[in-house]
Amino acid sequence: MRQNNVADSGAIKKKMNGYVGFSNYPNQVHRRSIKRGFNFTLMVVGESGLGKSTLINTLFESKVYPGRDDSAAVGAVEHPNGVEISSVTADIQENGIKLKLSVVDTPGFGDSINNEESWKPIVENVESRFDAYLAQENRVNRSKIVDNRVNALLYFIKPTGHRLRAIDIEFMKNLHTRVNLIPVIAKSDTLTPREVEQFKANVLADINYHGIQIFKPVSDEYDDPETIADNKDIAGKIPFAVIGSESFVERADGTKVRGRQYPWGIIEVENEQHNDFVRLRQMLLRTHMEELRDTTDVALYESYRTQKLLAMGHVQDAAVFREFNPRVQQEEEARAHYAKMQKLEAEMSAVFQQKVQEKEAKLKQSEEELHSRHKEMKAAMEAQRTALEEQKRRAQAAMPVPGTAEPMYQTQPRKDKKKLFGG
Ligand code: GTP
Numbered sequence: 001m002r003q004n005n006v007a008d009s010g011a012i013k014k015k016m017n018g019y020v021g022f023s024n025y026p027n028q029v030h031r032r033s034i035k036r037g038f039n040f041t042l043m044v045v046g047e048s049g050l051g052k053s054t055l056i057n058t059l060f061e062s063k064v065y066p067g068r069d070d071s072a073a074v075g076a077v078e079h080p081n082g083v084e085i086s087s088v089t090a091d092i093q094e095n096g097i098k099l100k101l102s103v104v105d106t107p108g109f110g111d112s113i114n115n116e117e118s119w120k121p122i123v124e125n126v127e128s129r130f131d132a133y134l135a136q137e138n139r140v141n142r143s144k145i146v147d148n149r150v151n152a153l154l155y156f157i158k159p160t161g162h163r164l165r166a167i168d169i170e171f172m173k174n175l176h177t178r179v180n181l182i183p184v185i186a187k188s189d190t191l192t193p194r195e196v197e198q199f200k201a202n203v204l205a206d207i208n209y210h211g212i213q214i215f216k217p218v219s220d221e222y223d224d225p226e227t228i229a230d231n232k233d234i235a236g237k238i239p240f241a242v243i244g245s246e247s248f249v250e251r252a253d254g255t256k257v258r259g260r261q262y263p264w265g266i267i268e269v270e271n272e273q274h275n276d277f278v279r280l281r282q283m284l285l286r287t288h289m290e291e292l293r294d295t296t297d298v299a300l301y302e303s304y305r306t307q308k309l310l311a312m313g314h315v316q317d318a319a320v321f322r323e324f325n326p327r328v329q330q331e332e333e334a335r336a337h338y339a340k341m342q343k344l345e346a347e348m349s350a351v352f353q354q355k356v357q358e359k360e361a362k363l364k365q366s367e368e369e370l371h372s373r374h375k376e377m378k379a380a381m382e383a384q385r386t387a388l389e390e391q392k393r394r395a396q397a398a399m400p401v402p403g404t405a406e407p408m409y410q411t412q413p414r415k416d417k418k419k420l421f422g423g
Contacts, residue, residue, distance in 0.1 A: 022341075023341070023344055023345060023348060025337075025341045026338075026341055026342065026345060029338070034096065034097055037097065037098030037099060037100060038097075038098070038099050038100070038289070038293075039099075039100045039102070039147055039293075040099060040100070040101050040102070040151050040152075040289060040292075040293070041101075041102040041104060041129075041148060041149065041150050041151050041152075042056070042101065042102070042103050042104070042150075042151065042152050042153075042154065042284075043103075043104040043105075043106070043122075043126070043150045043152070043153040043154070043179065044056060044103065044104070044105055044106070044153075044154045044156065045106045045109055045122060045153060045154070045155050045156065045171065046109065046110070046154075046155065046156025046157070046158075046186060047109065047110040047111060047156070047158060048107065048108075048110075048111050050156040050158060050186040050187065051156070051186050051187050051243075051244045052065075052105065052154075052156055052186075053065045053105070054244035054245065054246055055154070055156075055184075055186075055242060055244035056103055057244070057246050058244040058245060058246060058258060058269060058277070059244075059280075059281055059284070059285065060090070060092060060101065062090075062092070063246070064088070064090040064092065064101060064103060065088055065103045065105070082108040082111060083106055083107070083108040083109050083118055083121045083122065084106070084107045084108050085104065085105075085106055085121060085122070085125045086104070086105050086106075086107065087102055087103060087104040087105065088102070088103050088105075089101065089102045089103075090102075090103075102148065104125070104150065106121075106122055106125075109122070109171075110167050116170075118167060118170075118171065119170055119171040119174045119175060120174075122171075122175065123174055123175060123178060126150050126153075126175065126178045126179055127178065127304065129148045129149045129150060130149060130178075130301055130304045130305070130308075131308075132146075132148060133145065133147060133148070133149055133301065134305055134308065149296050149297070149300075149301060150178075150179050150296070151180065151289075151292045151293050151296045152179070152180045152182055152215065152284060152292045153175065153179040153180065153181055153182065154182050154184055155168070155171065155172065155175075155181060155182065155183045155184065156184055156186040157183055157184065157185050157186060157203060157239065158186065159185055159186055159187050159188060159190050159191050159199070160199075161191055161195045161198070161199050162199070162202065163202045163203070163206055164202070164203055164206040164207070169206065169210055169212075172207070172210070172212045172214075173210055173212060176212050176213045176214070177213070177300070177303065178300060178304065179296075179300065180215040180292050180295055180296060180300070181212070181213065181214045181215060182214065182215050182238075182240070182280075182283075182284070183203065183207070183214060183238070183239040183240075184239060184240045184241075184242050184280065185199060185200065185203070185239050185240065185241040185242065186242065187243065188241035188242055188243055188275050188276075189243045189260060189267045189274075189275065191241075196241045199241075200239055200241065203239050204238075204239070207239075214238065214239075215288075215292065215295070216235045216238060217231040217234050217235050217283060217287070217288055217291075218231065223346060230282075230287070231287075233279070234279050234282060234283045234287075237276045237279045237280075240276040240277075240279060240280040241275055241276050242275055242276055242277045242280055243260060243267055243269055243274070243275045243277060244269065244277070245258050245259055245260050245269050246258075249261045249266045249268075250266075251266065251268075257269070257270065257271075258270060259271075297331075298331070298335075
């Protein structure tokens with residue numbers, strides 16, 4: 001006989017009678033992540049002088065990336081066509097959370113007379129990072145895998161105010177399947193707000209026309225309206241028109257802010273009316289860092305690895321490959337488990353919310369009942385008072401005015417007085 005609580009998949013659905021404790025799983029994950037810290041690799045690409053190092057240092061509020069002048073500190077690999085790949089790593093900490101940040105710069109990109117293949121060394125570098133990861137995954141001991149895969153690529157678009165240039169299109173077309181591409185309009189303070197708006201529309205039109213995939217926050221996997229609205233707002237700002245500044249300027253009210261000083265006034269880095277820096281920072285560091293890491297691992301790296309292994313003569317199709325890959329399976333299970341936990345947490349929070357609402361409604365009802373009872377009592381007392389006053393008034397009206405009426409009783413001398421006292 002089939003049990004009522006057996007789901008189609010064969011899993012038994014059980015409602016628990018008490019607190020078991022596994023709903024604490026998200027907190028366990030959170031604690032473990034705090035202990036371990038995070039790795040994040042950010043690549044910056046754009047012509048020389050577009051403000052790449054300034055923006056990185058503005059984003060992390062410290063000189064994590066040295067300028068070209070002090071670039072001796074940076075390990076660089078030069079390529080024949082003039083593009084170098086250099087990287088710096090900084091261990092930064094905020095509220096006890098450790099972040100190992102690697103910034104990969106690509107000086108020389110777009111600076112040659114012939115920039116036709118400027119993108120090539122960059123693709124090679126991104127892929128070599130995937131290869132290094134793949135090699136470590138295939139080792140017997142995989143306990144200490146070093147992950148240097150690029151999690152996001154900030155592509156700096158020159159603020160021409162026109163359209164994307166051939167070099168931009170070529171670059172993005174060759175990199176978009178390998179990295180989370182985030183296009184930014186550099187030095188947007190050199191354009192008027194109207195020009196920025198028009199330029200953004202042109203850039204987006206070109207991106208769509210060439211079928212270039214860019215990283216965009218999605219809204220449909222969230223339930224919370226505030227997050228959905230936030231994600232829509234961030235997505236609406238892409239390509240981010242940014243400004244960077246490592247120095248502070250004084251506002252009219254005397255406060256000091258990061259910004260750029262002009263004879264006609266100041267441009268503030270963190271003012272959303274002036275540019276999209278705040279939204280870029282929000283997406284990159286505050287709300288979508290984990291999604292960027294996740295997409296790198298699950299979508300970009302996986303597709304590269306499948307292609308690579310197939311090209312190497314592994315003829316299984318991608319689905320079979322996934323099926324027999326324990327790591328992918330493990331990850332899929334972990335993701336499904338995490339999603340389940342999140343759902344459970346959301347459900348628990350909804351029940352709690354509902355309980356609070358019910359209690360509030362009950363309290364409100366009792367308050368209203370009390371109020372109406374008080375009103376009734378007040379009305380009854382009022383009626384009683386009016387009735388008493390009426391009685392009093394009538395009684396007073398019936399009483400004679402002293403000296404005007406006949407006395408009510410007349411004293412008569414008692415004739416039988418003697419008799420009474422035996423006299
Ligand atoms: P390379 O190191 O040569 O690749 O340059 P870069 O892209 O790292 O540019 P960098 O950050 O060194 O900035 C170059 C110059 O542009 C500096 O003088 C900065 O002060 C200036 N700059 C940086 N960001 C902005 C910006 O948003 N607006 C304006 N107007 N100037 C900026």
